[in-house]
Amino acid sequence: MFTDTKYSIQQTGGYRFIREGTENDRPTFVLLHGMFGGLSNFEHLLDHLHDRFHLVVPEIPLYDLKYTQLKISYLSEWLDQFLESLQLKPVMLLGNSMGGHIALDYALNHQNEVEKMILTGSSGLFENEFGDSVPRRGDRQYIRERAELTFYDPAMVTESLMDEIMEIVNSKRKLIKLVRLARATHKYNMEDLLPQIDVPTMLIWGSEDKITPPEVARTFHERLPDAHLEWIDRCGHAPMMERPDDFLAILENYVFDN
Numbered sequence: 001m002f003t004d005t006k007y008s009i010q011q012t013g014g015y016r017f018i019r020e021g022t023e024n025d026r027p028t029f030v031l032l033h034g035m036f037g038g039l040s041n042f043e044h045l046l047d048h049l050h051d052r053f054h055l056v057v058p059e060i061p062l063y064d065l066k067y068t069q070l071k072i073s074y075l076s077e078w079l080d081q082f083l084e085s086l087q088l089k090p091v092m093l094l095g096n097s098m099g100g101h102i103a104l105d106y107a108l109n110h111q112n113e114v115e116k117m118i119l120t121g122s123s124g125l126f127e128n129e130f131g132d133s134v135p136r137r138g139d140r141q142y143i144r145e146r147a148e149l150t151f152y153d154p155a156m157v158t159e160s161l162m163d164e165i166m167e168i169v170n171s172k173r174k175l176i177k178l179v180r181l182a183r184a185t186h187k188y189n190m191e192d193l194l195p196q197i198d199v200p201t202m203l204i205w206g207s208e209d210k211i212t213p214p215e216v217a218r219t220f221h222e223r224l225p226d227a228h229l230e231w232i233d234r235c236g237h238a239p240m241m242e243r244p245d246d247f248l249a250i251l252e253n254y255v256f257d258n
Contacts, residue, residue, distance in 0.1 A: 005040040009059075013085045016059040020050040027115065028088050029053045032079070033060060034097025034121070035181060036150075036165070037238075041096065044244035045251070058082050060099070062181065063174050070177060071184040072098075076105040083113075092255070094118040096238060097127070097211070098181075104190055107199045117201040118251060121212045121237040124190040125219055128211050143169060151236040152208040194223035201227040202254040204247055206235030228254065 007018045018039055029049070031042045039057050046055055060075060068074075079102055083089050090113045095103035100122025107114045128149070140162065147165055148154040168174050201224050205217040214231075221229040230250045232239045239247045 005038075005043060007039070007043065007046060009039065015082055015085065016061075017082075018046065018055070018057040020046050020055045021053055023054045026052065026054045028091045029055050030079075030083070030088065030091045030093050031055065031057045032093065032095040032099030032102055033057070034099050034123075034238075035062065035178060035185075036168075037096060037099065041238065041241055042094075045094075045240060045248065048248055056086070056088060060102075063177055065177070067177070067180060070181040072101050072105050072188050075102045076109065079106050080110065089113045090115050092116045092118070094120070094251075095122060096120050096240065098123055098185060100124065101185060101188070101190075104194075104197060105188075107197050108190075108193055111197070111199055114199050116255070117199050118204060118254070119201060119220065120204045120239050120247070121206065121209055122203075122216075122220065123185055123212060124188070125216050126189075126212065127186070127216070140166060149210045149236075150238060151242050152206065152234050153236075153242060156236075156242055191219065191223060194220065195225060198225045202250070203227055203229040204239055204250050205229065205231055206237060206239045206242070207231045207233050208235060209237045211237040230254075 005018065007020065009016055010019055031045065033039070033041045039059055042057050049055060083091060092115050093103040093106065095101070100119040101124040103117055103119065104122065104124050107117055143165055144157060144162060147157045147162070151157065168178070203217050203220055205214065207214060217229055221227050232243045232246045235243045
């Protein structure tokens with residue numbers, strides 16, 4: 001989903017990504033989308049932060065992976081290879097939903113290469129993908145109802161977004177891969193591992209998140225050694241999209257004041 005973007009997409013070494021700003025002395029910020037996300041999820045951040053950061057948004061190639069690769073540990077290794085190929089380390093990581101789970105696993109195994117993390121609606125503890133059931137192929141109204149769970153404001157689910165979702169769920173190959181990845185993600189619960197991730201972390205959470213509910217954010221806050229938690233009211237699972245100005249304000253305060 002959210003594949004269309006106004007930013008130029010670069011391709012090198014088999015990777016597709018957006019890269020804005022210049023490195024020089026600027027910190028590198030890598031932005032990781034979720035399972036149903038894509039490059040355009042972070043356009044508001046790119047618009048407002050490109051003059052202060054070196055920003056990189058990789059497209060996570062979920063549909064190109066083999067079935068045995070559909071797990072967070074593999075995607076974390078993929079991220080490491082991507083960062084190596086572009087010589088980006090060390091980095092700050094921002095992850096939404098599955099992207100947060102990848103960031104957590106990466107930080108667990110590469111702590112010296114992660115300066116800070118920002119997690120929003122992150123999986124890794126508990127998550128509801130498409131609610132509590134598998135998507136019904138072809139049933140647009142049912143899929144719309146499930147997609148609306150992502151947001152506080154159902155108007156966020158536009159017809160163009162629905163077209164993208166339907167293209168995915170009506171593809172047997174893509175749907176099977178998403179279901180397998182979702183199951184693997186559910187199984188990889190990181191609660192007991194969180195105390196080992198001693199990386200400064202900001203949790204930015206929608207107070208009405210139905211996919212990773214507020215208690216998930218509170219558990220992250222309690223278990224991570226160096227974590228701060230900020231709430232965005234009237235907001236669901238993707239705050240950087242639904243309440244971009246509020247999200248940006250919290251992000252900027254954290255990054256520049258710490």
